[in-house]
Amino acid sequence: MRSQLLLIAKTPVPGQVKTRLCPPCTPEQAADLAAAAIADTVATLSAVPATRRTVVLSGQMTVPRGWSRVEQHGDGLGHRLANAFADTAMPGTASVLVGMDTPQLRVDLLSAAASLLDDADAVLGHAEDGGWWALGLRDPAAARVLRNVPMSTAETGDRTARALQALALRVAPLPVLRDVDTWADAEAVATSAPQGRFAAVLTAMRPQGTR
Structure with a gap:
């Protein structure tokens, strides 16, 4: 089945992104890490075969060459996610959405997620914190259920699946990944993907109170 890729992202503005990294990071360092995470994710998604790639954006940011862009809108994250699927829906095309918090994503993992939608109705990748890092749907209209799922809780992944x-819908699981929310998360993710821009930015910085 044909598939498209969606990246839901927020402009990396100091003080507005990755605030749970502060401390030990400064707001500027946290924004630099967020920008690096977006860059790594864009690079990975750009290498995955897809009918279309779209940034679903909150704020202002240059769209990568060859990508489309739509604006986030809606009251709360669940509504914004549902609207992202609805606004980008294409006939006969599955949609796979990921966020900007898993820069360790690999091409083979995303390719496998898209392939699973040849048989499954949905794919869902749980995050270690109880949320989810990826949702793929054969029929993007099914994302309407997200409007009634509480987001950013320890039960978000399970409640989305239910x-x-x-x-x-037949829901196929994807591997569990770790989101970057805290400094410990950032260190663990950088260790798991040492060749990425995220790891390079983290290594170069010296957050206050960190050795």
């Missing part, structure tokens, strides 16, 4: 299953 909401999709309540539509009688």
